[in-house]
Amino acid sequence: MTISNETLAQLIRPDSVNKRVYTDPDIFDLEMARIYGKAWVYVGHESQVPKSGDYHTTRLGDQDVIMVRGTDGAVHVVYNRCPHKGAQLLAEGDGNTGKFFRCPYHAWTFKLDGKSLAIPMKNGMAGTCYDPTHPNFSMRKVARVDSYRGFVFASQSVQGPDLHEFLGGVASSIDNMCDRSPVGEIEVAGGVFRVMQPSNWKVFYENLHDTMHARVTHESSFQAARDEAKSLGEMPFELLIMDGNGEPYEFWEKLELRAYDNGHGYMEGIFDPAAATRDPVSRAHFEALSSVHGDERAREILGVNRHNTIIYGSGSPHTVFQQFRVIRPIAVNRTMVEIQTFRLKGAPEGVFERALTYANVINSPSSNVMPDDIELYKRCQEGNQTDGGEWVSQHRYAGTDQALPDGMVSTNGTSELPMRNQFKAWREYMLGAASTESVCMQGEGRAVA
Amino acid sequence: MLLLDRNFDVSLTVASAAALSVDETRRAEQFLFQEAQYLDDRELDAWLALWDEDGRYWVPRFDNQANPFEQISLFWEDKMLREVRVKRLMNPRNWSQQPLTRCSHVIGNVVVKGRDAAGHLIVRSSVLYTEWRGEQRHLAGTVHHKLVNDGEGGWRIRLKRVDLINCDSVFGSLEVFI
Numbered sequence: 001m002t003i004s005n006e007t008l009a010q011l012i013r014p015d016s017v018n019k020r021v022y023t024d025p026d027i028f029d030l031e032m033a034r035i036y037g038k039a040w041v042y043v044g045h046e047s048q049v050p051k052s053g054d055y056h057t058t059r060l061g062d063q064d065v066i067m068v069r070g071t072d073g074a075v076h077v078v079y080n081r082c083p084h085k086g087a088q089l090l091a092e093g094d095g096n097t098g099k100f101f102r103c104p105y106h107a108w109t110f111k112l113d114g115k116s117l118a119i120p121m122k123n124g125m126a127g128t129c130y131d132p133t134h135p136n137f138s139m140r141k142v143a144r145v146d147s148y149r150g151f152v153f154a155s156q157s158v159q160g161p162d163l164h165e166f167l168g169g170v171a172s173s174i175d176n177m178c179d180r181s182p183v184g185e186i187e188v189a190g191g192v193f194r195v196m197q198p199s200n201w202k203v204f205y206e207n208l209h210d211t212m213h214a215r216v217t218h219e220s221s222f223q224a225a226r227d228e229a230k231s232l233g234e235m236p237f238e239l240l241i242m243d244g245n246g247e248p249y250e251f252w253e254k255l256e257l258r259a260y261d262n263g264h265g266y267m268e269g270i271f272d273p274a275a276a277t278r279d280p281v282s283r284a285h286f287e288a289l290s291s292v293h294g295d296e297r298a299r300e301i302l303g304v305n306r307h308n309t310i311i312y313g314s315g316s317p318h319t320v321f322q323q324f325r326v327i328r329p330i331a332v333n334r335t336m337v338e339i340q341t342f343r344l345k346g347a348p349e350g351v352f353e354r355a356l357t358y359a360n361v362i363n364s365p366s367s368n369v370m371p372d373d374i375e376l377y378k379r380c381q382e383g384n385q386t387d388g389g390e391w392v393s394q395h396r397y398a399g400t401d402q403a404l405p406d407g408m409v410s411t412n413g414t415s416e417l418p419m420r421n422q423f424k425a426w427r428e429y430m431l432g433a434a435s436t437e438s439v440c441m442q443g444e445g446r447a448v449a
Numbered sequence: 450m451l452l453l454d455r456n457f458d459v460s461l462t463v464a465s466a467a468a469l470s471v472d473e474t475r476r477a478e479q480f481l482f483q484e485a486q487y488l489d490d491r492e493l494d495a496w497l498a499l500w501d502e503d504g505r506y507w508v509p510r511f512d513n514q515a516n517p518f519e520q521i522s523l524f525w526e527d528k529m530l531r532e533v534r535v536k537r538l539m540n541p542r543n544w545s546q547q548p549l550t551r552c553s554h555v556i557g558n559v560v561v562k563g564r565d566a567a568g569h570l571i572v573r574s575s576v577l578y579t580e581w582r583g584e585q586r587h588l589a590g591t592v593h594h595k596l597v598n599d600g601e602g603g604w605r606i607r608l609k610r611v612d613l614i615n616c617d618s619v620f621g622s623l624e625v626f627i
Contacts, residue, residue, distance in 0.1 A: 192521075
């Protein structure tokens with residue numbers, strides 16, 4: 001079923017969205033074309049393909065792609081499809097393909113940038129339209145590939161802003177994650193978790209800066225961590241990072257939520273790693289940085305305390321603990337999250353071990369924290385399938401957020417600004433940047449008894 | 450920090466023969482069956498009490514993973530984290546345990562492999578694990594227990610390592626101990 005732009009426009013209001021955006025498979029298909037087919041999407045980190053021929057398979061929207069290091073050292077992103085019969089060239093995963101790709105079906109081969117290299121028994125093609133120089137006989141490259149400080153992004157559209165312009169102010173989070181390394185470089189290390197959520201991808205993005213859910217959704221885990229800390233008589237790092245969700249509303253109200261164009265943003269940090277009773281790491285990290293940059297710059301770098309950052313369409317870096325939760329939509333009600341952990345090159349090994357601990361305790365499938373989030377995303381998915389109402393509220397502190405030259409900032413940390421900002425971008429992607437905003441219908445968007 | 454303690458011996462290398470009697474071997478099997486029953490019956494306090502004070506529960510993320518110190522793990526838990534998990538599972542506001550997870554372990558192929566360098570008994574078994582929470586899920590793998598004598602003729606768990614056949618797969622939430 002085709003959905004008209006008029007219909008789409010009516011689904012988004014400045015303070016609420018129609019539930020169909022989470023549940024309608026046709027809208028999901030349009031998102032794959034209009035958002036994931038246009039935006040710069042994070043493919044992976046250059047450190048995942050350090051040597052020529054190294055590859056990493058993943059998905060850009062609904063497309064299976066390969067990130068590969070070429071013989072010239074450049075990183076290419078190509079669709080995982082042989083132009084002969086359409087077979088996937090590579091099985092899922094990471095590896096090294098050597099000097100070229102070779103299809104396991106009929107041994108057609110391709111250079112690492114996807115260009116046709118050779119086919120067996122070529123004389124059988126004589127007198128036909130087969131032309132190895134024609135793009136139809138090469139693996140197709142994704143339209144645009146660029147990298148920001150080692151983070152490889154690709155856009156399936158030849159048009160649109162360049163990567164730098166697309167990222168805008170949110171690049172500062174990538175900068176800070178890299179700057180935390182004394183040599184300014186980071187690498188994916190320790191392995192990647194993959195977690196499936198039985199819900200729409202947008203719910204996860206909204207939740208990342210949803211400060212009002214923390215002490216409600218996560219009561220079981222912060223209470224368990226608090227009880228355990230009480231019996232231990234100390235608050236070690238593993239418990240501190242579970243305890244944070246239990247802060248009172250007044251705490252969350254004081255946080256800053258920052259929104260940038262294209263749906264990006266970040267949320268101010270909620271805990272200071274050095275606050276853990278047992279944290280031998282922060283001091284050593286500071287010293288490693290100050291020995292290179294001096295105390296002032298080291299303080300500046302470590303003073304950028306951000307919780308989740310959002311790069312809309314790609315996922316959520318956590319700069320302080322060096323994670324990147326990469327968000328891959330699979331279906332209207334299924335989302336896969338790839339959780340990457342990074343090593344800060346040149347930093348004390350304890351910094352990486354702390355990142356590993358954060359990954360294991362908070363982001364792994366066995367996390368004591370995430371299952372309650374995932375449960376609530378699922379309940380939203382299923383609740384929105386009912387006829388119990390049409391609209392999803394994003395009213396909190398609507399109209400109070402302040403405009404800045406490069407985006408918006410909350411005046412209260414419980415504002416639903418990040419969600420409104422994401423849907424502003426969603427609307428621009430789906431309808432074109434020139435689309436006018438629909439009128440906020442006060443009252444109708446709210447629950448009416 | 451838990452992960453900093455690299456002195457913990459996670460290796461499964463057999464340093465010496467176990468030389469158990471048939472009766473002792475049988476009791477080792479019974480210990481494994483009892484452990485699984487505590488999990489199946491959700492008697493989690495009894496399960497916690499089976500552990501050595503410094504015991505570790507480990508579910509590697511990788512096939513043949515060498516240690517939990519350099520790579521992520523599906524579970525890597527000491528006493529503190531096991532207790533936190535049990536406390537969360539018992540909290541009435543554990544939304545993702547409503548309905549709760551029910552599970553059934555089948556333990557088989559139990560073989561006493563020998564003793565490690567510290568004299569802990571290394572016991573290998575296979576597990577078929579079925580879990581239900583809204584939908585059914587099957588997991589399977591190889592389990593290694595390192596058991597330490599409790600001084601009263603029984604054992605405490607020093608290490609339980611569960612190598613799942615799908616350790617590198619995509620997972621939904623893993624809320625309970627496998």
